[in-house]
Amino acid sequence: MQFQRTPAVCLHKVDFSETSQVLRFFTPESGKISCIAKGSKRKKSAFLAPFELLSLYDLIRIEKRPGTLDILTKAERVRSFTRLRADWPRYVAACYVAEFVDEFAPEGQPVDGLYEQLVHALERLEAGVPAPDTVFSFESQALAALGYLPRLRECGVCRKATVRPDLYFSVRDGGALDPECRPKEERWFPVRRASLESIARFAAGDMPKETMKRPLTAEIRQIFDACVRFHLERELKSAKYLRETITC
Ligand SMILES: [Zn+2]
Structure with missing residues (x-):
C-alpha cells in the first residue's frame, strides 16, 4: 500500500452513499484524480467535514490502479475561499474555471502549469480581481x-x-483569419483585431489596467466559447451563467 500526500483542489463531488463522497481533485503531480472518501459525511470522520467544491486541501490517499478510485485516508482543508463564495459573479467564475480543468485535464497526468493557473485564478477571485x-x-x-x-x-x-x-475567427482554421483568406470551417465569425490582441496579452501574463468595456468582454467570451466548443464538442455547464455575469 502506497500512501501519497498532495495538495489538491476539489473540482467535482457526488454523494456515494448516506455517508461517503466520490470526489475529483486536481493536483500538481498527478493531474486529475478520482477518490472515495468513506464516511466523509459522518459527524465524526477522519476528514472533519464533508468536502466542498473549489476548496484547496492537503490530502493523503492510497493510490489504486488506473481506472479505479483512490482511497482518501486523511484530508485537511487549507483554503476554502469564503469571500468568492459570497459573491455570485465571482463564484460563477470560480465554478467555470474548475469545470474547465475538470473537462480538459486528462485523468492521472499532470499538465505543466495548469495546477498553478487554477490556484492563481481562485486566489485572484478571492482577492477581488474582476471576474x-x-x-x-x-x-x-x-x-x-x-x-x-x-x-x-x-x-x-x-x-x-x-x-x-x-x-474573422475560426478555431478549425487555426484562429485569426484575414478577410481575404476564406475560412474553410462554417462556424466562423467576425472579430476585431483588438480582441485577439487582448487575449494574446492575457496569455503573456499581462492584466488590464482599466475595466474592460462590455463589447470587448463579449467578443473575447465568444472567442473562448468557440475554442471550448470546438475541443470538447460541447459547452461547459457553467458557460451560460458566466456569459450572463461577465458580459452584462
Ligand atoms: Zn491570411
Whole structure:
C-alpha cells in the first residue's frame, strides 16, 4: 500500500452513499484524480467535514490502479475561499474555471502549469480581481498549457501577421483569419483585431489596467466559447451563467 500526500483542489463531488463522497481533485503531480472518501459525511470522520467544491486541501490517499478510485485516508482543508463564495459573479467564475480543468485535464497526468493557473485564478477571485480579467487570463494560459491556444496575431491560413482592424475567427482554421483568406470551417465569425490582441496579452501574463468595456468582454467570451466548443464538442455547464455575469 502506497500512501501519497498532495495538495489538491476539489473540482467535482457526488454523494456515494448516506455517508461517503466520490470526489475529483486536481493536483500538481498527478493531474486529475478520482477518490472515495468513506464516511466523509459522518459527524465524526477522519476528514472533519464533508468536502466542498473549489476548496484547496492537503490530502493523503492510497493510490489504486488506473481506472479505479483512490482511497482518501486523511484530508485537511487549507483554503476554502469564503469571500468568492459570497459573491455570485465571482463564484460563477470560480465554478467555470474548475469545470474547465475538470473537462480538459486528462485523468492521472499532470499538465505543466495548469495546477498553478487554477490556484492563481481562485486566489485572484478571492482577492477581488474582476471576474472577466481573471477568467480570460486563466483561459488563455490554460489553453496554451493544453496546446489549444489559437493563432491570435497571425492568420491561420496564410500565416502572415494580421494588420487589418476587422478579421474573422475560426478555431478549425487555426484562429485569426484575414478577410481575404476564406475560412474553410462554417462556424466562423467576425472579430476585431483588438480582441485577439487582448487575449494574446492575457496569455503573456499581462492584466488590464482599466475595466474592460462590455463589447470587448463579449467578443473575447465568444472567442473562448468557440475554442471550448470546438475541443470538447460541447459547452461547459457553467458557460451560460458566466456569459450572463461577465458580459452584462
Ligand atoms: Zn491570411
